[in-house]
Amino acid sequence: MSKLNDRVFGLVMLVIAVAYFYGATQFPVPFGGSEAVGPETFPKILGVVLAICSLYMIVKPDSDNHWPALRTFAELGIAVVVLVLYALLLEPLGFILATMLAVGTLCWRMGAKPLKAYLTGLISGAVVFVLFTYGLELPLPLGLLELN
Amino acid sequence: MDTLHYLSLGFGVALQPENLMFALMGCFIGTLIGALPGLGPANGVAILIPLAFTLGLKPETALIMLTAVYAGAMYGGRISSILLNIPGDEPAMMTCLDGYPMARKGKAAEALAISAIASFMGSLIATVGLILLAPLLARFALTFGPAEYFALFVLAFATLGGITGKNPMKTLMAAAIGLIIATVGIDLSTGTQRYTFNVLELYEGVDFIIAIVGLFAVSELLFFIEEKAGKGREMIKINPLKLNWRDITSIFPTTVRGGVLGFIAGVLPGAGASLGSFITYTLEKKILGKKGYFGEGDPRGVAAPEAGNNGASSGALVPMLTLGVPGSGTTAVLLAMLVSLNITPGPLMFTQNADLVWGVIAALLVGNFMLLLLNIPLVGVFVKILSVPPMYLLPIVTMVAFVGIYSISHSTFDLYFMIAFGVAGYILRKLEIPLVPVILGLLLGPEMEKNLRHAMQISDGDWSILWSSGLSIGLWLVAIIGLLMPVIVGPILRKRMQAAKAKIGD
Numbered sequence: 001m002s003k004l005n006d007r008v009f010g011l012v013m014l015v016i017a018v019a020y021f022y023g024a025t026q027f028p029v030p031f032g033g034s035e036a037v038g039p040e041t042f043p044k045i046l047g048v049v050l051a052i053c054s055l056y057m058i059v060k061p062d063s064d065n066h067w068p069a070l071r072t073f074a075e076l077g078i079a080v081v082v083l084v085l086y087a088l089l090l091e092p093l094g095f096i097l098a099t100m101l102a103v104g105t106l107c108w109r110m111g112a113k114p115l116k117a118y119l120t121g122l123i124s125g126a127v128v129f130v131l132f133t134y135g136l137e138l139p140l141p142l143g144l145l146e147l148n
Numbered sequence: 149m150d151t152l153h154y155l156s157l158g159f160g161v162a163l164q165p166e167n168l169m170f171a172l173m174g175c176f177i178g179t180l181i182g183a184l185p186g187l188g189p190a191n192g193v194a195i196l197i198p199l200a201f202t203l204g205l206k207p208e209t210a211l212i213m214l215t216a217v218y219a220g221a222m223y224g225g226r227i228s229s230i231l232l233n234i235p236g237d238e239p240a241m242m243t244c245l246d247g248y249p250m251a252r253k254g255k256a257a258e259a260l261a262i263s264a265i266a267s268f269m270g271s272l273i274a275t276v277g278l279i280l281l282a283p284l285l286a287r288f289a290l291t292f293g294p295a296e297y298f299a300l301f302v303l304a305f306a307t308l309g310g311i312t313g314k315n316p317m318k319t320l321m322a323a324a325i326g327l328i329i330a331t332v333g334i335d336l337s338t339g340t341q342r343y344t345f346n347v348l349e350l351y352e353g354v355d356f357i358i359a360i361v362g363l364f365a366v367s368e369l370l371f372f373i374e375e376k377a378g379k380g381r382e383m384i385k386i387n388p389l390k391l392n393w394r395d396i397t398s399i400f401p402t403t404v405r406g407g408v409l410g411f412i413a414g415v416l417p418g419a420g421a422s423l424g425s426f427i428t429y430t431l432e433k434k435i436l437g438k439k440g441y442f443g444e445g446d447p448r449g450v451a452a453p454e455a456g457n458n459g460a461s462s463g464a465l466v467p468m469l470t471l472g473v474p475g476s477g478t479t480a481v482l483l484a485m486l487v488s489l490n491i492t493p494g495p496l497m498f499t500q501n502a503d504l505v506w507g508v509i510a511a512l513l514v515g516n517f518m519l520l521l522l523n524i525p526l527v528g529v530f531v532k533i534l535s536v537p538p539m540y541l542l543p544i545v546t547m548v549a550f551v552g553i554y555s556i557s558h559s560t561f562d563l564y565f566m567i568a569f570g571v572a573g574y575i576l577r578k579l580e581i582p583l584v585p586v587i588l589g590l591l592l593g594p595e596m597e598k599n600l601r602h603a604m605q606i607s608d609g610d611w612s613i614l615w616s617s618g619l620s621i622g623l624w625l626v627a628i629i630g631l632l633m634p635v636i637v638g639p640i641l642r643k644r645m646q647a648a649k650a651k652i653g654d
Contacts, residue, residue, distance in 0.1 A: 053321035
């Protein structure tokens with residue numbers, strides 16, 4: 001059993017802790033002079049706590065959980081990309097179309113048949129759109145489907 | 149007498165038609181969420197918060213709906229335990245032990261009905277406990293000064309990992325991460341910019357609702373993709389219900405014991421619903437000994453853990469409502485709702501927002517009856533939902549999370565933030581760093597800092613004020629014990645729970 005995960009994570013967090021602590025020392029002195037507890041005191045304490053935890057993780061790491069195979073990783077990557085694209089296209093394409101694409105692709109990548117997957121996306125998108133825009137009066141962007 | 153007066157005030161709030169409607173809706177949605185394997189109450193409530201928020205509900209209505217979801221999810225957890233042998237969330241695990249064998253013997257309907265009755269009894273007992281205990285605790289908490297509050301927050305973090313938690317250092321680290329994220333933004337008392345890097349969106353700090361939804365909902369999707377749990381599992385058919393009065397009376401003592409024990413486990417820091425259902429099950433097995441046939445489909449083996457986990461979930465509301473310190477993931481999410489509605493949780497809430505607190509408590513009682521009524525005849529509907537394969541369900545749930553976040557501010561920046569939190573949540577879960585302390589850190593960070601400041605102002609910069617009163621020393625001691633317990637007692641308890649889990653695998 002490798003114990004690399006915890007060590008690497010501990011190291012990353014240690015770097016963050018040091019940077020965070022340093023950042024706290026750079027705050028300008030607030031107007032009216034410094035007090036016993038200024039804006040930098042609490043962050044300094046946190047930086048120290050985080051550093052101690054990171055050191056503990058580096059010195060006494062737990063065994064690694066097994067990471068997914070490369071192909072699953074690719075799937076995870078696809079899912080994240082789909083989500084980012086969903087956020088990006090939500091306004092230009094409109095809610096219904098963007099949802100059809102995003103939910104459809106996710107369903108499909110998770111094992112559904114393509115036609116069924118995109119149909120699920122379309123129906124769920126349309127239902128939620130109607131529900132929000134007319135039922136709850138929280139309009140969602142219509143994008144390309146907008147008439148006029 | 150005061151309590152009775154307030155309670156009737158609460159019923160006045162809870163029985164308003166609008167609140168009743170949202171409570172009913174919450175119960176229904178909650179049961180659905182609880183029934184779905186993999187979606188626990190914390191995720192469910194997290195996804196619904198932005199919706200409750202954007203709907204512009206009144207605070208009491210929003211909170212009533214979400215507590216109904218919470219209670220419903222605890223009810224729903226048993227459905228997948230009994231029919232699929234997959235617990236919807238961890239506390240429902242013990243229900244598998246006898247629930248699934250009962251279902252296999254062709255008594256699925258009885259198992260479902262018994263578990264609903266037991267859930268009802270557990271919640272009812274615990275809600276009565278809440279009504280009796282909460283005002284006392286709130287009055288006591290009024291004597292807390294800033295130093296005591298600071299110690300109390302430390303205690304909350306120290307015990308959050310629970311006695312069964314694996315690595316207390318990781319809990320602490322998670323808390324530190326959450327608190328660190330909470331410091332981003334403009335410092336409220338001096339106006340200093342902290343860690344904003346001149347990004348306008350960061351000036352107001354990180355919105356914890358976005359963080360919560362990302363950490364819970366998006367990371368759940370990623371986990372599902374990894375586990376390839378695309379298709380649903382085969383389910384046991386439900387037989388027509390045959391339950392007579394004697395069956396119900398025979399589980400009565402079990403549910404009373406379970407409810408009381410569960411309530412205690414819920415109130416105590418570091419115990420929680422998982423431990424509650426575990427303890428009630430093992431105790432029941434000990435008490436009944438050879439008279440029962442536990443593990444082979446004993447109805448009392450279904451009733452005990454269900455009463456226990458529902459009792460614990462109501463019990464967990466006690467520290468959340470009275471001290472503003474949640475003891476579990478779901479109550480932390482409920483607290484987030486309160487904070488975003490500009491209500492400061494804690495003892496003052498009982499006097500300043502009496503109608504809200506007592507409305508919620510009364511709604512818990514009302515909701516309980518609704519849940520019982522919903523759950524026995526409508527069990528078929530919930531079962532149908534279970535047969536929707538996760539490969540369709542999870543993308544839709546993720547979409548709902550997107551809509552919720554988007555409709556708060558109509559800003560796509562928030563969506564990217566949410567995705568980033570989702571990825572971070574996935575990595576943290578892979579490293580077995582718990583997410584709940586991160587969220588609690590995000591929530592309690594500002595309060596914790598404020599109390600530290602007040603304490604130091606009172607003492608004029610003398611740090612020893614933090615441990616100068618008997619009460620604060622006591623709180624620090626409990627915190628230290630809370631950190632040490634998992635190391636000392638943890639391995640034994642974990643092994644036992646693991647053994648119980650292994651049995652489900654058969």
